[in-house]
Amino acid sequence: MVDLAEAMQTLEVELQEVERALSAPDATADHERFKQLSRRYAELQPTITLYHDYQAVARDRDEAQAMLGEAENEEMREFLVQELETARLRAAALEEQILLALVPRDPMEDKPAIIEIRAGTGGDEAALFARDLFTMYARLAERRGWKTEVLSLSEAEKGGIKEIVFKVEAPGAYGILELESGVHRVQRVPETESQGRIHTSAATVAVLPEVEDVDVEIDPSDLTVEVFRAGGPGGQHMQKNETAVRITHAPTGMSVVASSERSQLQNRERAMSVLRARLYERQRREQEEAVAATRRMQIGSGDRSEKIRTYNFPQDRLTDHRAGLTLHNLPALMNGELEELIAALDGYREKQRLANLMEETG
Numbered sequence: 001m002v003d004l005a006e007a008m009q010t011l012e013v014e015l016q017e018v019e020r021a022l023s024a025p026d027a028t029a030d031h032e033r034f035k036q037l038s039r040r041y042a043e044l045q046p047t048i049t050l051y052h053d054y055q056a057v058a059r060d061r062d063e064a065q066a067m068l069g070e071a072e073n074e075e076m077r078e079f080l081v082q083e084l085e086t087a088r089l090r091a092a093a094l095e096e097q098i099l100l101a102l103v104p105r106d107p108m109e110d111k112p113a114i115i116e117i118r119a120g121t122g123g124d125e126a127a128l129f130a131r132d133l134f135t136m137y138a139r140l141a142e143r144r145g146w147k148t149e150v151l152s153l154s155e156a157e158k159g160g161i162k163e164i165v166f167k168v169e170a171p172g173a174y175g176i177l178e179l180e181s182g183v184h185r186v187q188r189v190p191e192t193e194s195q196g197r198i199h200t201s202a203a204t205v206a207v208l209p210e211v212e213d214v215d216v217e218i219d220p221s222d223l224t225v226e227v228f229r230a231g232g233p234g235g236q237h238m239q240k241n242e243t244a245v246r247i248t249h250a251p252t253g254m255s256v257v258a259s260s261e262r263s264q265l266q267n268r269e270r271a272m273s274v275l276r277a278r279l280y281e282r283q284r285r286e287q288e289e290a291v292a293a294t295r296r297m298q299i300g301s302g303d304r305s306e307k308i309r310t311y312n313f314p315q316d317r318l319t320d321h322r323a324g325l326t327l328h329n330l331p332a333l334m335n336g337e338l339e340e341l342i343a344a345l346d347g348y349r350e351k352q353r354l355a356n357l358m359e360e361t362g
Contacts, residue, residue: 057094068084113208129160150164152271186313229243
């Protein structure tokens, strides 16, 4: 179990040191250090306040418990029993909030996101569903004022998408969207189905943090760069110049294509951005497997071996199988109105992190 008093004493000492550093005469001389100290203060202060509230409630609980043992009449006992139960519930809630605050945050949560959507089983219908998922995320981004940029696109027949890779250029987008990683299953009557039969198909979503050069080391000698002409469906939009770029990372065999820009240099930069994100995710997944192979959870690991969500159009229902949440009004959800779903998944993630913390320390 976590020793709450010991952990909080350590944080209180750190908060005092941060406060002293921020109030020093030369605190703003180093702008970057000042920003780091301010950020750390903003992280520590709410947790310390929660702990002080917890201590006050714990004192009330202990006092009610002591008075209950000395109560001489039934009316007073009933009153104290109610006070004791209220204090216990409040103390337990505050303790859980504090423990969640003690779980180390993934620094990548503050990064922009790179999202990859691929059509899975289901043929043309899977490709159409992949297109719908892209539209859903694009409209969510629009609702939040986030900028999106397509890095590569492979179109399918009938307006579908075989594969699309795009960037969500907003700080914190990865932390909000990372739980979209997984297999998304759809049940509906395809547009081409004349007999009204319901088909089941799937698409895979991978959400990666956009990482900088300093986050992932890549030896240039491990890379093979190829350039070729980029074209649209059926080759009808072929460009005369070789601007599309494919970069292959020899040690892992990973290959990334970028073709959305007319400039070869820009496509190379975009391909490197995706490659760095994939390599970082691979590196992190390997570390997680080494540390906790027996209890690796899907969030943050990139594990997409099982479906995470079902979109049932005949029943107008979206079910997220991890959060145990069912929502209706699929047209609004597919239009990017995902606030309730995102909030539920955030709660699910917090519970998982708390459970892992208790397992690690208990």
